[in-house]
Amino acid sequence: MRLFLRLLARNRLALAGAVVLGFVVLLVLMTPVLPLAEPNITNTADRFQRPFTPGHLLGTDHLGRDLLSRLLWGTRLSLAVGFSAAVIAATIGAAIGIVAGYFGGRTDNLIMRGVDMLMAFPYILLALAIVAALGPGLMNALIAVAAVNVPFFARNIRGITVGIAHKEFVDAAKLSGMGHGRIILSEILPNVLPVIVIAMSTTVGWMILETAGLSFLGLGSQPPQADLGSMLGEARAALITSPHTSVVPGVMILIIVMSINLLGDGVRDALDPRLRSGALTRPMAATLVDRDSVPEPSGDGILTLDGIETQFHVGDRIYRAVGGVSLSVGPGECLGLIGESGSGKSVTALSIMGLVASPPGVITGGAARYRGRDLIGMPYRELRRLRGDRIAYIFQDPLATLHPLYRVGDQLAEAIRCHHAIGRAEAHDRAIELLKSVRIPNPESRARSYPHEMSGGMRQRVGIAMALANDPDVIIADEPTTALDVTVQAQILSLLNDLRRDRGLAIVFITHDFGVVAQLCDRVAVMYAGRIVEEGPTAEILARPAHPYTSRLIDCVPELGGGRRELAAIPGLPPSVDDLPAGCAFAPRCDKKQSSCAVGEVALKPRDGRAVRCLYPDWRPA
Amino acid sequence: MSAALKLDNLSKSFPVGKPLFGPPKFTVKAVRPVSLTVETGETLGIVGESGCGKSTLARMLVGLIPPTTGRIEIEGRAFDNADPAAFGRSIQYVFQDPISSLNPRKTIRQIMEVPLKRLHRMNKADRARRISEIFAAVNLRDDFLNRYPHEFSGGQAQRIGIARALAANARILILDEPVSALDVSVQAQVLNLLAKLKREFGLTYLFISHDLAVVEAVSDRIAVLYFGAVVEIGRAEAIFNRPRHPYTKLLADSAPVVGRPLTAPEGKETELPDPLNPPPGCAFAARCPRASELCRQSEPQLTVMGEYQLAACHHPLDS
Known part of the structure; x- marks a missing residue:
């Protein structure tokens, strides 16, 4: 609630x-006690x-x-009627929507078709028909306005409810x-309540206008009772000779509706979780760079990272991802x-090509060199020329990275034509060749299929084909097989392995699975809390891990063929990267911890082609 | 041993393209007739790849989906969820996604109190005491009770989910991928907790997962599901070491294992059959290296092959 008010206040x-x-509102609440003339006393003189x-x-x-008196009394009435209509419409509409959405099936079908029928009438016609049937009067106008707005709420809330009714916590409640x-x-209503409030806040203004409209036509408030619509209606005859009689209520309607709509939009922005998470803030084309110095190149690979530091600045918190x-990597x-x-493995990978969303991401140090050229802080035009051309990415979920509305062949052709000036037909032929090369x-x-028509394994092949489109030197694969079944994973891994041998690709393969690393990777770097804790040839690290975290993590992974057993676990949780402990980040969970572990930086110490960030590493002889 | 859970020809078909009135255009058989028995105190593992019907099967067992055919017996009594309170006391479910199975707008205490209030009609003091007991059993601190679900990590949230299932005091737990959303170091914590709880409270588990190694580590027996049907069932120690069904072997060979060279176990780039247009005969025939004309015409039935092992295959592998 406090967060909501703060967000609302930030919106000017x-x-x-x-x-x-x-x-x-204050003014109209005070109307009865203000020293005003009687609103309905006529004095034709x-x-x-x-x-x-x-x-x-x-x-x-x-x-x-007296116009002032009539204005305030009229505003009071108009606000009350508009607001009541909104509450009534929201209550009935939400009830209908929740019932339809929760029960679904035939109930849903019958209710929503009824609502659709109501919506098929032009709303003002429907309101007029209702008032005509009930007779003119403010109460009947209120009923009419509420009734024509019920479908809007019902449809809105039903959509939200359908999503919530299939959540697992609803199933859990049934089983409880x-x-x-x-x-x-107790389960559905609290979760749709914000949506109801949002829908209401954006429609109250509209309902006040509708009530005023009905009164203007003489169907709402009856003389001598004043409301904003009837005041306008009565003043219409004297519009030319005495414009102030219409301007006064007109301006008041303008003020009320404008202020309600501005406030309503603010309420919506503050309550809508999608907007709150910053979905509407456009990230920059490349990650923000704010570093003091550029470190000297250390490795001699085709892609070399030197002390990359990436942080997320959220509010006054700094997450050292x-x-x-x-x-x-060579x-x-x-x-x-x-x-x-x-642990920061994905953020590391995304930092290389400046793909970390900014805000909130900032690269605060280090360098990433491709063939000796620093990619961090490179002008955007040059960076863009390298993205997908020399260094390509494969992501975890190809359904999210492929455009759902374009055929996969066209997307591949587009990826090629982005970097090479070749004709459409040639690009298309090349796309088919790529699909062939990933064994589709x-x-x-x-090539003529849409992404949703393909299975997960096929889509990931397309994702790989996309990465290969421009014959890159480096492929960064971020958990490319995590979403796939084991049999499909085996196919994809062997494909990647063949590709790198045939084409001399350098692959940075991000994963959480030791089995996958063991089968595919020559070298491995283990990350914990944003840092590499151990690095070296895969076979050696898996056989003789030197860092306690590596060895405990390997023990946690159950291996097929071991039968039923107790598994080793690491107690506790990884530290939050906005509150890292002093010294070794793993020390609080480590069973070999000494008092010196919690003091000062622990450096990554190289030894025999390996490196480990631990004061008491476990070097075992081969 | 008595049977805690008995499934007799249980199946589920979903209608596709159903008009407002009249029969649907197609039906998709998510679960083909399955007969299984889970003994009291046993952990039966169910493995299979996505789309094999393992979650549908699990949800039928707790009444979240009505079965199309077949019957379920829970502790010797026919399945009956007319009285949700009595039903909830006999069988409970632990969900795959620990965060989305907790209502984001309720505190953990409110969530934990529901089963105690609804299923056991406990008063306030008894509830508080019981919640403390359960939280101690799953290694959670009491001060978590006044927080909201989004404040917890996946492993903690999953322990809360398990605590909720325990609160019902049911003797059978259906665990639907309880650790697949968790990191390996946390996964082991939760698996060991489940093993401890089972010993302490004498529970029966039906453990569903796509991760062969995890299932093998926790189960007494394992059933392998393919395309909605059980293709092989046997003891956990034996089934992946000496598979009789070619699909079980394919699964075991596909799992990435440290120290095994990388080869695609399948030469052909094959996929699951189309559920809208299932093939006659064995569903695995198109991917199977041993498939013959017989396999493409008649569907093999589960038959006993060796001690405790059953497989549905016309040309089983030698043990």
């Missing part, structure tokens, strides 16, 4: 709307007095009634012995980068 326009609306006449601040109308009514009230990672080599979630059967017909 919404704040202005809230202030104006607050003032209007004083009719059409101009504003600022003594005794009549805003002048008088065609019957000599809750009935349908209780599930709707990557804290100085150095790596080097042609035809496969380097495994292994770690648990949150019937590449000609598959």
Whole structure:
């Protein structure tokens, strides 16, 4: 709640709307105690007095009634009616929507078709018909306005409910012995409530306008009772001779509706989780770079990272996702980068080509060199020329990285034409060749498929083909087989292995699976809390891990063929990267911890082609 | 030993393209008739790849999906969830995604109290005591109770999910991929916790996973599912070491193992059959190196092959 208010206050326009609306509401609440003339006393002698006449601040109308008094009483009525209509429409609409969405199936079908029928009528016609049937009067206008807005709420809430009703916590509630009514009230309703509030805040203004519209037509409030619509309606005849009689209620409607809409938009922005997570803030084309110095090149690979540091700045918190990672990979080599979630392995990979979203990501140090050229801080035009051309990525979920509306062949052709000035037909032929090279059967017909028509394994092949499109030197594969079944994973891994041998590709392979690393990678770097804790040839590290974390992590992985057994576990959790412990980050979970582990930096010490970041490494003889 | 859970020809078909009235255009058989028995105190592992029907099977067992055919017996009594309270006391479910199985707008205490209140009609003091007991059993601190689900890591949230299932005091737990959303170091913590709870409370587990090594490490027996049917079932020590069904062998060979060179175990780039248009005969025939004309025409039935091992194959591998 406090967060909501803070977000709302940050939105200047919404704040202005809230202030104006607050003032209007305060004014109309105080109306009965303000020293105002009676709103309904006619005095035809004083009719059409101009504003600022003594005794009549805003002048008088065609019957000599005080406009200020009528305005405030009328606003009071209009606000009350509009707001009540919104509450009624929201309550009934949400109830209908939740029931339809929760029960689904035939119930849903019947209810929603009924709602659709209601929506098929032009709303003003429907409102007129309702008022005509019930007879004119403010109460009936309120009913009409509420009724025509019910479908809007019902449809909105039903959509949200369908999503929530299939969540696992609803199933869990069923198994905990809750009935349908209780599930709707205690599980579904609290989760749709923000949506109801959002929908209401954006429609209250509209409903005030609709009520005013009905009153304007003489179907709402009846004389002598004033509301904003009827005031406008009565003033219409004198629009030319005494414009102030229509301008006064008109301006008030403008103020109210504007302020409600501004506030409503602010409420929506503050409550909508998608907007709150920053989905609408556009990340920059390349990650922000803010580093003091450029380190000297250390490795001699085709791609070399020297002390890359990437942070996320969220509010006043700094998350050190990557804290100085150095790596080097040569042609035809496969380097495994292994770690648990949150260890910084993906952020390291994305930092290389400046693909970390900024804000909040900032590269605060280090260099990433491709053939000796530093990619960090490289002008965007040059970086873009290298992206996907010399250094390509394969991501975990190809369904999310392929465009759902284009055929895969066209997407491949586009990837080629981005970097090479070749004709459409030539690019298409090349795309089919690529699909063939990743062993997709019937590449000609598959090129015409959309991503959703393919299975997960096929899509990942397309993802690999896309990475290969421009014959890159380096491929960075971020958990490319995690979402796949084991049999498909085996196919994809052997494909990647063949490709790197045939083409001399350098692969940086990010994974959390030791089995995969063992089979594919020549060297492996183990990451923990944003740093490499151990690095070296895969076979040696797996056989004789020197860092306690590596050896404990290997023990955690159950191996097939071991039968039923107790598994080794690492107690505790990895540290949060915005609050790293002093000294070794693994020390709090380590069973070999000494008091010196918690003091000062622990350096990555090289030895015999390996390196380990530990004060008491376990070097075992081969 | 008595049977905790007995499935007799249980199957599920989903309609596809159903008009408002009248029969659907197609039906997809998510689970073909499955007969299984889980003995009391046993852990039966179920493995299979995505789309093999393992989650559908699990959800039928707890009444979240009504079966199309067949019957379920729970501890000797026919499946009956007319009274949700009595049903919830006999069998519970632990969900795959620990975070989404907890209502984001309720505190952990509110979540934990529901089964105690609804299933066991406990009063406030009894509930508080029982929650403390359960939290101690799953190694969670009592001060977590007043927090909201988003404040927890995956491993903690999964322990809360397990605690909720324990609160029902059911003797059978269906564990649907309980560790696949967790990191390996945390995965081992949760698996060991499950083993400890089983010993302490004498529970029966049906453990579903796609990870062969995990299933092997926790199960007494394992059933392998392919395309909605059990293709092989046997003791955990034996089934992957001496598979009789070619699919079980393919699974075992595909699992990445440290120290085994990388080869694609399948020469052909093959995929699951189309569920809308299932092949006659054995569903695995198109991928199987041993397939014959017989396999493409008649569907093999589960037959006993060696001690405790059954496989549905016309041309089983030698043990």
